[in-house]
Amino acid sequence: MINNLLSNDLVAFLYLISGVFFILGIRGLSSPETARAGNYLSMSGMALAFIVTIFSLSDPSILNLILILAGISIGGLIGTILSKRVAMTDMPQMVAALNSMGGLSAVLVAWAAFLSPIAFELVSTDGSIKTLSKIEMILGILVGAITFSGSVVAFLKLQGLMKSAPIILPFRHILSIVIISLIVSCSYLIISGTESSQLLFLAISLLSLLLGLLLIIPIGGADMPVVIAVLNSYSGFAAAIIGFTLSNLALVITGALVGSSGAILSYIMCVAMNRSFFSVIMGGFGDEVGGGAQVKETRPVKIGSADDAAFILKNASSVIIVPGYGMAVARAQNSLKEMVDKLKEMGIKVTYAIHPVAGRMPGHMNVLLAEADVPYDDIYELSEINSDFAQADVAFVIGANDVTNPAAKSDPQSPIFGMPILEVENAKTVLFVKRSLGIGYAGIDNDLFYRENTMMLLDDAKKMSEDISASI
Amino acid sequence: MDISPIVFYGSIFILAIFIGYYVVWSVTPALHTPLMSVTNAISAVIIVGAIVAMGAESTEISLLSKFVSFFALIFASVNIFGGFLVTQRMLEMYKKKVKKDDK
Numbered sequence: 001m002i003n004n005l006l007s008n009d010l011v012a013f014l015y016l017i018s019g020v021f022f023i024l025g026i027r028g029l030s031s032p033e034t035a036r037a038g039n040y041l042s043m044s045g046m047a048l049a050f051i052v053t054i055f056s057l058s059d060p061s062i063l064n065l066i067l068i069l070a071g072i073s074i075g076g077l078i079g080t081i082l083s084k085r086v087a088m089t090d091m092p093q094m095v096a097a098l099n100s101m102g103g104l105s106a107v108l109v110a111w112a113a114f115l116s117p118i119a120f121e122l123v124s125t126d127g128s129i130k131t132l133s134k135i136e137m138i139l140g141i142l143v144g145a146i147t148f149s150g151s152v153v154a155f156l157k158l159q160g161l162m163k164s165a166p167i168i169l170p171f172r173h174i175l176s177i178v179i180i181s182l183i184v185s186c187s188y189l190i191i192s193g194t195e196s197s198q199l200l201f202l203a204i205s206l207l208s209l210l211l212g213l214l215l216i217i218p219i220g221g222a223d224m225p226v227v228i229a230v231l232n233s234y235s236g237f238a239a240a241i242i243g244f245t246l247s248n249l250a251l252v253i254t255g256a257l258v259g260s261s262g263a264i265l266s267y268i269m270c271v272a273m274n275r276s277f278f279s280v281i282m283g284g285f286g287d288e289v290g291g292g293a294q295v296k297e298t299r300p301v302k303i304g305s306a307d308d309a310a311f312i313l314k315n316a317s318s319v320i321i322v323p324g325y326g327m328a329v330a331r332a333q334n335s336l337k338e339m340v341d342k343l344k345e346m347g348i349k350v351t352y353a354i355h356p357v358a359g360r361m362p363g364h365m366n367v368l369l370a371e372a373d374v375p376y377d378d379i380y381e382l383s384e385i386n387s388d389f390a391q392a393d394v395a396f397v398i399g400a401n402d403v404t405n406p407a408a409k410s411d412p413q414s415p416i417f418g419m420p421i422l423e424v425e426n427a428k429t430v431l432f433v434k435r436s437l438g439i440g441y442a443g444i445d446n447d448l449f450y451r452e453n454t455m456m457l458l459d460d461a462k463k464m465s466e467d468i469s470a471s472i
Numbered sequence: 473m474d475i476s477p478i479v480f481y482g483s484i485f486i487l488a489i490f491i492g493y494y495v496v497w498s499v500t501p502a503l504h505t506p507l508m509s510v511t512n513a514i515s516a517v518i519i520v521g522a523i524v525a526m527g528a529e530s531t532e533i534s535l536l537s538k539f540v541s542f543f544a545l546i547f548a549s550v551n552i553f554g555g556f557l558v559t560q561r562m563l564e565m566y567k568k569k570v571k572k573d574d575k
Contacts, residue, residue, distance in 0.1 A: 022514045023491055029499040029507050032566040039506075039559050042514055046552060053520040057527030064527045071526070071542050072519075075549025082550070083557035091505055094558060098512045101551040108544035109521035116537035119528035120521075132478060232508055232515075239515045244481050246521050252481050253488045258515040260492030265504060356501065363504025370565040381501050 006056050012249055014052040019253030021045025026257060032376055049250045058119070088371045089328050092228055092361040096155040099231050103147025106238040107205060110140040113245055114201055120246060131191060136245040138187045141201070142208045143238040149212030151231050157221060158360065164221030169214070176214050183207050219280065225361045226269045226280045233262025265362045272356035272382075274408070274419035301437065304455040306467030309431050312455070314472055316393035316429075318349040320385065322422055323365060324358050324400025326434075330461035333372030336398060339469040340374075346472075351378050353385045353422050355403035386423050395427035399461050401434070405446045430454040433464050506562045513555025519548035 006014075022045045028038015054060065054068070086094045113120045114129075114137050122133040156162035169175065186200045186207070219227055240255020242248075270277050313319060321340065327333065340350045352374065358365035369379060380388075389395060397404055404424045407414040424430050425448055432454055448454055457464050499507050525533060525541035 018517070019488070022517075023495060025510065025514070026492075026495050026507065027498065029503045029510070031500060032503065032563075035503055035506065036560075036563045036567060039510060039556065039563055042510055043556050046514065046517060046556070049517050049520055050523070053523045054527070057524065058532070059529045060527055067542065068523055068526045068545065071522075071545030072549045075546040075551075076553040078546075079550040079553030079555070080557055082554045083561060086558060088562070091509070091558075091562075094554070095505075095508050095512060098509070098551050098554050101547040101554075102512060102515050102518070105516065105518050105522065105544040105548040105551065108540050108547070109518055109525070112522065112525040112537045112541040112544065115540065116525065116528070116533040119525060119532040119537070228508070232511060235515045236511065239518045240485055242518055242521055244478065244485075246524065247477060247481065248520060249481075249484060250517050250520065252485050254514050254517045256485050256488030257492040257495070258511040260489050261496045261507060261511045264493065264496045265508065268501075268504075359505075361505055362508065363501055363506070366502040367505045367562050367565070370562070373565075376502055376566060379502065 006052070011052055011056045014048060015248055015250035016253070018045040018049040018052070018250045019257075021048065022250075022254050022257060026261070045250075088367055090159075091364060091367060092224065092359075093155050093158045095228055095361065096151045096158060096231070099228070099235050100148050100151035100155065102235040103144045103149075103151060103231075103238060106144030106235070106242055107141050107148060109242055110137045110144065110245070111201070111205075113137060113242075115198075122245065133245055134191050135187075136241055138190065138201075138204060140238055140241040140245060141205050142183065142211075143234055143241060145205055145208035146212035146215065147231055147234040147238055149209040150216040150227075150234070153213055153216040154224060154227050154231060157216075158224060164224070166220040167217040169218070172214060172218060176211065179207050179211050179214070183211070215281070222273075223275070223280045225357060225359075225364075226266050226273070226275070226277075228361050229262050229265035229269055230281070231262070233259050233266065236260075236262055268356060269362055272420060274416065299450040301449055302455050304431075304457055306457070306459075306464060307471045308455065309457055309464075310468045310471040312429055312431065313343055313348070313394060313396070313468065314346065316348055318392050319343060319351075319394045319396055320389060320392045320424075320427065321350065321352045322395060322397040322400050322404060322424055323352065323354070323369065324398065324403065325360060325365075326399025326401070327461050328359070328365075328368045328399065330399065332398065332461035332465050333368055333374075335462050335465035335469065337372045337374055339465045339472070342469055342472045351380055351385065351388070353380055353382070353389075355382055355400070355420075355422055358400060358403060382420060382422060389423050389426040392427040393429065395424035395430045396433070397424055397430065398433040398465070401446055404448060407445075407447055410447075424448070425451060425453075428453065431457055433457045433459070433461050435460060503566075506559045509555050509562070510559045513552050513559065516548040516551035516555065519545060519552065522548060 021041050025038045025042030028034040117123050117129045122129050124130045157164045183204055186204045190200050236255045236258025239251050243251025243255050343350050354365050404422050406425050408416045408419040408421045522541045522544035
């Protein structure tokens with residue numbers, strides 16, 4: 001029956017090699033110089049896994065191979081088009097969308113295995129599916145479906161197709177508990193019965209999808225960077241669980257890698273926002289907006305023009321740029337870069353300070369600056385540059401707000417208290433580019449606006465950078 | 473000595489989590505977005521499950537199972553190609569500047 005071209009041991013070994021390629025591929029991301037080579041290694045790992053699988057098929061008929069190639073071509077074409085078209089500002093949506101694809105394919109593969117257990121060698125001697133395989137398939141469906149529906153919600157929120165504010169359903173915790181107990185009951189029935197009921201399996205799939213929705217809709221837009229990282233982690237664990245079912249080393253190793261990667265990134269994001277992982281998952285952040293800031297502000301604000309800013313910048317010897325997502329929204333990266341180039345030509349030292357949550361996902365701001373051709377040697381992380389603000393003549397804050405708010409250090413009442421911030425207030429002068437004096441993304445007033453050494457530049461980020469460039 | 477598969481794969485899984493932990497902490501924060509897109513792509517190695525089902529003996533696999541696998545194949549491919557190529561696109565942007573600095 002079996003006309004495998006490779007022995008089982010060789011197949012397992014080659015899958016292991018493919019896993020090693022993935023490890024080395026991620027290792028390559030430790031520096032921008034080795035990153036591209038790393039990506040090629042990961043691609044090779046994937047190609048190897050594909051080739052090994054093709055050569056170990058039990059029925060590699062022409063029809064089957066054509067079907068396989070057709071599926072890959074359709075998906076590959078869609079993926080290629082998506083990857084070419086997506087704007088760098090939209091990377092979080094892209095990752096969420098891809099994640100949903102991964103979750104969905106995990107669910108579908110688990111279903112395929114459940115419907116045809118013989119093809120996956122999951123049948124015990126008495127003809128029924130092995131208990132362990134049943135548990136693995138149920139878990140695979142559970143995690144895969146949560147990843148899928150959760151990522152779809154995250155995508156809709158990030159893309160603005162759904163309100164990004166948290167949606168709090170009444171009794172949502174009770175609802176979740178009911179759903180979880182239903183899933184557990186269905187699982188128990190499947191595991192204990194020798195008859196494998198497709199209806200129960202379908203129920204688990206649908207309930208898991210619902211659970212994914214319930215988990216993500218109460219989470220507000222500000223917490224989305226964490227959510228994407230968490231869902232990324234889930235998609236890894238879903239792959240690993242299916243790897244157990246299919247006895248596939250490549251899947252087990254990759255799943256573990258992706259799972260820990262997503263978990264670490266969520267941890268980093270939580271620390272950067274001073275939010276506990278648990279409170280992010282419970283959701284609801286952002287619904288207390290405006291709670292403390294009801295007092296009408298009457299303190300004077302110093303408002304400057306582009307010419308004033310150009311004058312201050314020209315006379316500085318060191319400038320630190322603090323970009324935020326607002327800069328990317330205004331598409332001001334390139335005009336900002338032009339302004340910086342002019343300052344550099346005059347011999348002024350210009351560096352960029354990036355807060356971990358400056359973008360909408362981990363490392364997002366770095367990509368946006370890279371797109372504008374900003375050399376990565378000029379870009380510093382929070383911990384590297386925070387002490388430099390005291391020596392800087394100008395801190396140029398553009399499109400950022402909450403990540404510079406001194407309330408995070410001084411006001412225990414503030415919702416962002418304890419969040420690590422870029423200490424721009426230590427610079428001799430703070431230039432703050434902002435469209436209006438409104439509150440930031442987290443809905444908190446920024447004391448920095450009213451400081452003696454702060455000058456507000458109220459205009460669109462792009463127009464302001466262009467105007468400053470012109471008057472330098 | 474025989475050990476059960478769950479222990480064998482479980483051991484590899486746990487060791488791989490440790491490898492992942494150290495490897496991911498070594499990734500520079502500047503490349504965290506490409507890290508996410510590339511891990512996205514490699515997690516779609518789940519495509520091998522779909523391929524196994526597509527290439528199984530017709531006596532062993534039901535038509536519905538094959539149908540489901542075909543869609544898994546498409547979705548996983550979107551994930552693989554989209555993930556790798558968008559990572560590539562981002563990393564190219566980091567490359568341009570290295571060249572410029574060299575000149």
